[in-house]
Amino acid sequence: MTDLTAAALPSLAANVSVPTYDRSAVRSRIVHFGVGGFHRAHEAMYLDRLLEAGHTEWGLCGVGVLSFDAAMRDALAAQDDLYTLVTTAPDGTSAARVVGSIIEYLFVPDDPEAVVAKLADPDTAIVSLTITEGGYGIDDATGDYAPRDEATLADLDGATPPRSVMGLLTEALRRRRDAGIPAFTVMSCDNIQGNGHVARAALLGFAERRDAALSGWIAENVSFPNSMVDRITPVTTDETRDAIASEFGIRDRWPVRSESFEQWVLEDAFPAGRPPFDEVGVQLVDDVEPYELMKLRLLNASHQAMSYLGILSGTHYVHEVCTDPLFIDFLQGYMHDEAIPTLRAVPGIDLDAYCDQLIARFGSEAIRDTLARQVVDGSDRLPKFLLPVVREQLASGGRIDHAALVLAGWSVFLEGRTESGEQTPAVDSRLDELRAIVADDPARLLDYAPVFGDLGQNPRLREAYLAARASLAARGARGAIAEVNGA
Secondary structure, eight states: OEEOOTTTGGGSOTTEEOOOSOGGGOOOOEEEEOOSHHHHHTHHHHHHHHHHTTOTTOOEEEEEOSGGGHHHHHHHHHTTTOEEEEEEOTTSOEEEEEEOOEEEEEETTTOHHHHHHHHHSTTOOEEEEOOOGGGGOBOTTTOOBOOOSHHHHHHHTTOSSOOSHHHHHHHHHHHHHHHTOOOOEEEEOSSSTTHHHHHHHHHHHHHHHHOHHHHHHHHHHOOOOOEEEEOOOOOOOHHHHHHHHHHHOEEOSSOEEEESOOEEEEEOOOTTOOOOGGGGTOEEESOOHHHHHHIIIIIIHHHHHHHHHHHHTTOOBHHHHTTSHHHHHHHHHHIIIIIGGGOOOOTTOOHHHHHHHHHHHHTOTTTOOBHHHHTTTHHHHHHHHTHHHHHHHHHHTOOOHHHHHHHHHHHHHHTTBOTTSOBOOOOOTTHHHHHHHHHHOGGGGGGOHHHHTTGGGOHHHHHHHHHHHHHHHHHHHHHHHHHHHTO
8 A cells, every 4th residue: 555645656556647747847837716526627736737747846835724724724735635536438448647747736715815915926927716605605686796704704805814705806806906917817627607707707706896997907907718618526435535545556546536537618818817627528618508508407407306306205315316227217307308498509518418327427337426415505506507497398388397396395404414314414614504595484485586587576486386395295305306306
């Protein structure tokens, strides 16, 4: 068994791919906020490929903002910023690669000024983000900038030095403007429709409250490309660590396991320069929207569709529901009858084949993705993935019974118990408020404006939601699904 370090790379097993480039010669021209599992299975992997191909000016500087990011700081520091990425195909075969694209890691609570200085450095050309749906502070119902986290609110009140993502970006851009340094590009990699537009609204919203002139400069000089990112990446557990140690002989403090499938569709809008992403499999396009709507409304919304109902029925893993004919029929029905009618044509994509591919990906037992992971912060995810489908289907007179059952399942999930009496794995920044609402009257959940806006007042949706609640009460999750499947 070998502890992962730079010095240990030559001694790793032959079935582990390792960097052959000189990491000491790599420049970290991309700063990334939110170095979690998905970033390390996706953007960092693509950049590792570019470095391997000789483009050594495009390394990464990772940044941790929140207190729990200290664990990532310590894990990477102990391993010379290296980690193991293991990808698993649907047939169960795995491949391991030690990724070397993260060259340095900064932890904001340790030294916020060092982060600002790195962002303000003329060598920094791109700042990328995976800060989750809730990290931008945009109100889902109104589209307004309305941050709730303490660090952002403190920065808006004038805290110095800044400690929030938007505060750090704003201060760095102020310094670049004042020094005559061109602006960097802000590249969101979060699963949000129009993630570039959302990032722009958040940064301008913050800057406007601090310095209107600076906000105007940012609006004119900073590019915010949209992107669609896709790779299923479960949370790393001790089981993950043990399995990778057993199979590949590597003792890694924080490895990543993901599916073998990968996709990144990226708007080509980088005035400050960009890596040759297209050389390593990234699809550069003028318009990302058709691809992102496909992914958000088919893949991400399907995760919501399967997870609440699966958990209520006593299931724990994604592959368990996605090899169950009852759930497969339900998911295919949602995708074909409710989601696909809301999509535009997607260049180069056969949507029927894409849906079949999703079921195959979801059904991979080797990934062992949990339903609990899919339902974290449902009040942020449902408005971005599922509710846009509902809104368009209501406008067109289309079918909504699959989506209504998902919303009803969410409301029962919030009550706290599965059908067998187990506690539901509810994690949500609004959990106490949501639970109080459903305990008082489940029908009032649709009145909760931060999630539903005015959509919950639609009579047809209310009728379908209440009917789905009644079906769950009378038949349980599996019976309610069977009723929708037969409709």
